[in-house]
Amino acid sequence: MNSARGSDPDSIFAAATALIAAAQSLRALGLGVGAAGNLSRRIARNGRAGFLITPSGTGYAALTPEDIPWLDMSGRHEGRRPPSSEWQMHRDIYASRPEAGAVLHAHSPFAVSLACLRRDIPPFHYMIARFGGDSVRVADYALFGTPELARSALAALAGRSACLLANHGMLLYADTLAEAMNQGEELEALCAHYCRALQVGAPVLLAPEEMATARERFKTYQREAHVSTKKTRHGSMKPARLKTTAAAKQEETRQQADACPN
Ligand SMILES: [Zn+2]
Numbered sequence: 001m002n003s004a005r006g007s008d009p010d011s012i013f014a015a016a017t018a019l020i021a022a023a024q025s026l027r028a029l030g031l032g033v034g035a036a037g038n039l040s041r042r043i044a045r046n047g048r049a050g051f052l053i054t055p056s057g058t059g060y061a062a063l064t065p066e067d068i069p070w071l072d073m074s075g076r077h078e079g080r081r082p083p084s085s086e087w088q089m090h091r092d093i094y095a096s097r098p099e100a101g102a103v104l105h106a107h108s109p110f111a112v113s114l115a116c117l118r119r120d121i122p123p124f125h126y127m128i129a130r131f132g133g134d135s136v137r138v139a140d141y142a143l144f145g146t147p148e149l150a151r152s153a154l155a156a157l158a159g160r161s162a163c164l165l166a167n168h169g170m171l172l173y174a175d176t177l178a179e180a181m182n183q184g185e186e187l188e189a190l191c192a193h194y195c196r197a198l199q200v201g202a203p204v205l206l207a208p209e210e211m212a213t214a215r216e217r218f219k220t221y222q223r224e225a226h227v228s229t230k231k232t233r234h235g236s237m238k239p240a241r242l243k244t245t246a247a248a249k250q251e252e253t254r255q256q257a258d259a260c261p262n
Pocket of ligand 1: 037106107
């Protein structure tokens with residue numbers, strides 16, 4: 001569960017500010033293309049369950065916290081701007097996955113490439129286990145911004161925290177906004193690695209028991225990371241994971257773009 005679920009105006013303002021900062025970093029992280037994609041985080045307002053989400057039809061550069069709409073779980077929004085057209089996809093994840101604290105949807109290049117091939121990402125790398133299963137599935141195609149897309153995405157997310165959307169992009173959720181951004185970078189990198197491996201041949205896939213072991217290891221790792229993060233907040237330890245610099249990420253993505261067959 002996301003711990004930041006305050007309902008007072010200061011909490012909403014701080015959460016909206018953090019959401020804008022994350023949205024503005026999407027491009028530098030190789031996850032943003034134009035104004036495509038959207039980002040949300042769960043937060044209650046005046047005692048009502050709901051979430052903040054990036055607004056519809058606008059770039060992120062000049063956003064202010066007042067531009068970030070808040071939606072309740074029925075889809076009614078408050079704020080001066082309408083929500084992203086994909087709000088139903090976000091709402092349905094929050095409604096069905098109580099552990100979801102943030103949702104990221106991106107049109108990142110390698111995720112889109114595989115989504116257009118409608119090719120599930122198989123267990124070619126142990127990091128696939130980070131998303132909960134032995135593969136990252138591709139959801140059946142449905143038009144953007146529709147309840148049908150939200151339904152097909154949820155079906156593809158069964159037992160998983162990430163999926164691809166056919167002929168569209170990636171979708172994932174995590175317990176916090178920072179973790180959703182981290183996992184977005186990781187999923188895009190896995191898509192790039194899979195594209196590269198396919199250029200050379202057929203990747204050797206890990207066996208179900210090997211993936212099961214990897215998933216168990218991730219559970220332990222995540223528990224340790226949470227403990228480490230708590231200690232870091234009190235100044236006694238360094239962060240469990242150091243962030244790749246935006247410049248290095250951009251260069252890596254550029255090099256990968258040169259190599260992808262799609
Ligand atoms: Zn989209």
